[in-house]
Amino acid sequence: MNVRRHLPDLPDLSGADPSLPPRSLREAWVALAGLSAVFLFEMLDNSVLNVALPTIGRELSASTTVLQWVTGVYAVVFGGLMLALGALADRVGRRKVMLVGLVLLGAASLATAFVTTAGQLIAIRAAMGVAAAMTTPGSLALAFRLFDEDGLRVRATTLISTVGLVGLAIGPTAGGLVLAFAPWQVLLLVNVPIAALAFLGIRRGIPADRADELHRDPIDGAGALLGTATIVLALVTPTLFVDAGTASPLPWLTTAAAAVTAVLFVLRERSARHPLLDLGLVARPLVSSGLAFKAAAALATAGLGYLVTLQLQLDRGWTPTQAALGMLPQVVVLIAGGALIGPLVARVGLDKAARLSAGAVVSGLAVYGLLGRFGYVWIALALVLVAAGMRVVGVVAGTNVMRGLPADRTTVGAALVDTAGEVTTGIGIAVSGTILAALFTGDIATSNWSADQTAEFREAVTWAGLALTVLAAALVGWGIARARRAAVVDE
Numbered sequence: 001m002n003v004r005r006h007l008p009d010l011p012d013l014s015g016a017d018p019s020l021p022p023r024s025l026r027e028a029w030v031a032l033a034g035l036s037a038v039f040l041f042e043m044l045d046n047s048v049l050n051v052a053l054p055t056i057g058r059e060l061s062a063s064t065t066v067l068q069w070v071t072g073v074y075a076v077v078f079g080g081l082m083l084a085l086g087a088l089a090d091r092v093g094r095r096k097v098m099l100v101g102l103v104l105l106g107a108a109s110l111a112t113a114f115v116t117t118a119g120q121l122i123a124i125r126a127a128m129g130v131a132a133a134m135t136t137p138g139s140l141a142l143a144f145r146l147f148d149e150d151g152l153r154v155r156a157t158t159l160i161s162t163v164g165l166v167g168l169a170i171g172p173t174a175g176g177l178v179l180a181f182a183p184w185q186v187l188l189l190v191n192v193p194i195a196a197l198a199f200l201g202i203r204r205g206i207p208a209d210r211a212d213e214l215h216r217d218p219i220d221g222a223g224a225l226l227g228t229a230t231i232v233l234a235l236v237t238p239t240l241f242v243d244a245g246t247a248s249p250l251p252w253l254t255t256a257a258a259a260v261t262a263v264l265f266v267l268r269e270r271s272a273r274h275p276l277l278d279l280g281l282v283a284r285p286l287v288s289s290g291l292a293f294k295a296a297a298a299l300a301t302a303g304l305g306y307l308v309t310l311q312l313q314l315d316r317g318w319t320p321t322q323a324a325l326g327m328l329p330q331v332v333v334l335i336a337g338g339a340l341i342g343p344l345v346a347r348v349g350l351d352k353a354a355r356l357s358a359g360a361v362v363s364g365l366a367v368y369g370l371l372g373r374f375g376y377v378w379i380a381l382a383l384v385l386v387a388a389g390m391r392v393v394g395v396v397a398g399t400n401v402m403r404g405l406p407a408d409r410t411t412v413g414a415a416l417v418d419t420a421g422e423v424t425t426g427i428g429i430a431v432s433g434t435i436l437a438a439l440f441t442g443d444i445a446t447s448n449w450s451a452d453q454t455a456e457f458r459e460a461v462t463w464a465g466l467a468l469t470v471l472a473a474a475l476v477g478w479g480i481a482r483a484r485r486a487a488v489v490d491e
Contacts, residue, residue, distance in 0.1 A: 034201020047171030057445030068433030077129030101134025176324020286404025292479030303428030360389030369465025
């Protein structure tokens with residue numbers, strides 16, 4: 001459905017007839033600038049923060065587990081609330097919810113300047129996760145609905161994705177350079193101008209939803225609570241096993257609670273008259289395939305980024321600036337790789353492009369897990385392989401999900417893709433941080449490790465890399481199987 005229609009209170013800044021759908025990206029540049037800024041925030045956020053984790057640990061006296069949740073709580077809240085807030089947006093207005101979320105993002109980012117404890121920082125990160133859940137899913141969905149022509153839709157989606165991936169690529173490098181002369185709080189304060197740009201672009205470039213575009217069905221509150229509880233419990237459990245130990249009943253009770261809420265969520269969605277998530281849509285082969293590939297790429301990118309930034313600074317003794325430069329192979333591939341997506345898809349097709357790129361992600365993790373401790377050249381190779389795979393998956397996975405859904409479910413499709421990415425981002429960080437906390441004794445943020453601590457850290461990095469490899473390989477295998485199932489159904 002086209003969302004580009006005349007609204008007298010919104011000035012037309014493009015020079016085109018606002019009563020007609022845009023005929024080019026240039027005619028919709030105001031809207032695209034706002035939507036791109038939203039996606040930039042999502043991709044830039046954790047990537048720019050990872051490089052500051054050692055500094056944050058020292059200044060706020062944060063343990064390994066606390067540092068894990070400084071980044072992980074954002075993904076947990078984002079992933080847990082995305083579908084529920086997406087359902088709310090479908091009822092009260094997508095543009096309205098996005099604008100409120102951007103105001104929350106700006107306020108939470110400003111609050112970073114007053115942080116004095118790790119607990120306060122975690123609370124701010126949780127608020128940012130709420131803001132992201134209110135804004136990010138709508139960026140790609142609204143871009144898709146902004147145009148009538150499929151070619152323009154693809155180009156708009158590619159543009160928005162490219163802006164976000166550039167943010168992901170330059171985040172660690174820019175963060176390391178900033179830390180050379182500014183406090184770490186500046187890395188989160190940068191969200192304030194991004195939120196302002198997004199607010200202006202969406203407010204001026206995208207009209208409010210009409211009443212006939214909004215759902216009147218009641219929100220599945222019980223399903224939203226059960227889905228959020230399942231995700232949160234599942235991500236908290238590994239940390240509890242490390243902190244409390246296997247002899248404690250707490251982690252086992254949390255595991256049981258996660259399983260129970262997951263079962264209750266499925267039962268609720270199958271029986272609800274107006275479910276939060278139609279499980280039949282998720283079960284479609286192309287949809288489940290795209291979600292699996294997206295999940296594998298997000299898991300690899302988050303886990304590898306978390307481990308490499310810690311390894312370069314804490315084990316190899318690099319400064320934040322040097323560590324940022326060490327991430328340049330990833331930066332180059334993510335930025336330059338966009339030019340190869342179209343030719344690759346045209347040559348081998350979407351399905352084979354998905355398999356090849358997902359295979360590159362798994363290969364990169366395997367290289368890091370097996371060889372990363374033996375020299376930077378192996379770390380660089382792992383970064384290149386994962387970045388190359390993720391660059392293609394970012395486009396192909398979303399396209400597969402959209403292809404597999406009815407035309408009137410594109411907003412749900414965007415939320416599903418983002419949910420898969422954010423949940424597995426949290427899992428990647430949780431797995432990596434939990435293994436580090438389990439195998440490393442003492443305070444990881446201190447300098448002058450003993451020989452035993454250095455050996456423990458390197459062993460932990462190896463096991464964390466291999467654990468991520470196994471998880472990503474399982475997701476890729478499932479995605480390939482579902483894609484083949486989709487091909488058989490189409491025949």
